[in-house]
Amino acid sequence: MTQQVSVEVLTKQGCHLCEEALAVTAAACAEFGLSYTELDISDDDALRAQYAEEIPVLRINGTVRDFWKFDPARLRRMLSEATA
Structure with a gap:
């Protein structure tokens, strides 16, 4: 049984790296059936x-x-290690 995994991406508005990071995170989390939370630090x-x-x-x-x-x-x- 996989354990609950918390994935958070801290972002701020107008950050192009944040947009890239969210896309990478969304794709990886989808592979593991995980959701993630975006937290705007602003x-x-x-x-x-x-x-x-x-x-x-x-x-x-x-x-x-x-x-x-x-x-x-x-x-x-x-994520593989976290869900093992």
Whole structure:
């Protein structure tokens, strides 16, 4: 039985890397039957202060696993490990 996996992508408006990261995340999550959550840091002072220079940020089960450009193969590997 696979465990519940939380996938979050932290973004901000007008970020072209965020758009790419969301597309990569959506495709990889679909392969594993997972959903993901997009969190816009613009309205969250704490997240903006913490991640302003690293957006987009990928968190799996609350742990930062990637930022800026998400590698599809690496993301699939991380999701495979997370769902094992």
